[in-house]
Amino acid sequence: MHRDWLSSGGIICAAAAAGWAGWSGNVLLLPLSAAFPALWSIATTRATAASVSAAYFLAASRGLPQGVAAFYASDILPGLLLWLTASSAFVAVHAALWSKRQGWLPLRYLAASGLMAVPPFGILGWAHPLTTAGVLFPGWRWLGLVAMAAGLAVLTTRFRPAAAFALAGFWLWSATSWTAPKISPAWHAVDLHLGASLGRTSDLVRHRDLVATARATARGPGDIVVLPESTLGFWTVTVQRFWQRELSGTGLIIVAGAAVVDDAGYDNVVVIISESKSSVVYRERMPVPGSMWQPWQDLIGGRGAARAHFFANPVVDLGGTLVAPLICYEQLIVWPVLQSMLHDPDLIVAIGNGWWTSGTSIVDIQRASAAAWARLFHKPLVMSFNT
Template identity: 35%
Template sequence: MNRRLLSLWRIPAGLAVGYLAWNGTHPAILMLALAMPLLVMNSPSRATAGLTALAYYLGSAWDLPHGAAVFFGDNLGSGLLNTAGSYALWLGASLALSLPWWALWTSQSQWRGLRLLLALVLVALPPIGIVGWAWPLTATGLVLPGFGWIGLGLMAFWLVFLASMPASKQAMSVLLAALSFLIFLPVALVQRHDPAPLWQGQDTQLGWGSGSLYWVEMYEHTQALKTYIQPLAPHHNLLLPETVGGEWQAILPLWRNESARLNAQHSTVLMGVRQTYPQGYDNCLAAIGQHQGIKYCQRVPVPVSMWQPWDQATSAHPHWFSQPVFKLGNQTIAPLICYEQLLVWPVLQSFLHHPDLILASGNSWWSRQTHLPQIQIKAVHAWGRLFGVPVVTAMNY
């Protein structure tokens, strides 16, 4: 049988690797993602390489069509039109991510490693990086905890080395990859997270209404949030999920007394809020208590649903490369709001500033019946583990 036909096993293997690595229950299974670049670049043809990469990205975001259909609602149309639009987003983003792998594939082993490296860079950075989830090197934190930038470089070098081995040594390449997996597996299975002294995150069950700009029940909603805050001990800080605070200027009077109490006990509560303008809005983290005010605005709002460049009146403002960290007292904080936790360049940009803490908030009411919230948390914990930085998460469901 033709060798290229025999190699088609790579396509379902890519799908399985993408699905298991990102949707698997145990965090250690994310290690499988490191096999993706080798599966793709060692393919015998460009078509097989491109289809294997496409299958990997489709598998990694398997739940996206269901979540998108809930998230967008009638924005993509109703009924079958909404379903078709959700699948189109899933397929379109996966195609965009697979294109660099297809374009950079080569049959010349001496160039294969460098092209693998270039493909990793292209899917991590804008413009493709705007949908750059499921980056294989995210798994580096599981196997090289605390190694930071050096660990990222070592893992990239190892993949380049394995991919560059000539066809006559493919068996050796597979053996070395399998041995490295077995060596690193015990490290990945030990799931220890660095503690975040004086910080805690609070998940909520506020559902769809969270984040609406026009709550009829705004007062009752704020009172419900206060029940999470009142037990907070002096000198401790709390993170609440994305957008649960509502419209910042509207809620400020409702928090005046609570904010004064928190300030007196030297505590800070950070919550997700919106700041609305005549044209569009910012999706932000704001503080009450000590250091009150807007601290961070999301760099990468979700494309299509939040960031709508064709309609500035309703679009969330992207802040792209601005303000990757902020100061809270003597701590440097790296904030990641929801969608940013899935991407690469916002995370790496924040780590250029040597943060002391990662605050990861999200609003997952639309995806609570999928693996997507767990994928976000898995990714951000892997990054924190790689750089030895504590992670505090807060999700609304």
């Protein structure tokens, strides 16, 4: 009994280490997350399997309590509660599908992996080991995703040493030959460091400064400048006309985040602006659950929450260039990027407003996750964040 307790404790600690190191924000360390299915499969009881799942997920999402506390300007307790709540879906799915019958574990793990990739469980499907496919199988596209799923499944069998050895070989090869897909010189990403004021301070001076930043970043007419989530604040006719007037004669195109508000709530959106026209081209499919997306508000007659457009507008046509937009939280989960990849876009545009993540690795994890998916499908990646 004492030996079993020590064995279970070691597996749980190893799962926490895999979650912590794999989701540290370094894209080349993502393959460490592939240790999770192997550790899950060698658990001897359902309780241990649940503990392994919890240790992995909580370690991977360790920045959440501090980030939530910063977002709400409160103590860390609400963040801890959300952290534990967020882990519940991951733990419940993997605990329910674990089995003592080793022969069924590969199929059961694939079922758990699939459930955590799509709604409703996929809404909280952070730290998904499938993301590792972009590091191990760069440029393999859908075949790489299948290969990664197969590798993760084999890690739950008695052949796990051979699978681990093979995956480690792909990891070494990828790490020594890692290159990012080339981006057209017409695209320019701007990182801002305006903290919590971005999107909340929307006076004329702020907008003029943002226009000046965009113009200074571009090299000439026809260039496309990408600005972070929430850059424009509330998208109104006044803001629209101001930006179009300021862009007059520049030939520039601005891609930026904003919010469209009505009586029932708001949409987190991407807008495209040029001197001749402007429009909302993308509405976020999955806002941050809890802080932005609050589906219970409809039941109690509340208002003010962000809407989720789960499977809407996966790609945007920008003058003949097909773009896959990913806003903030969408970079941490699976289905938005895979849905976009079904349309074979020309590039991925990832934007975020991570001022509240100061002191955590959340933005680095977002960047690493987006980079891995872009690498898997061999797509140029443009990233723009505010911190």
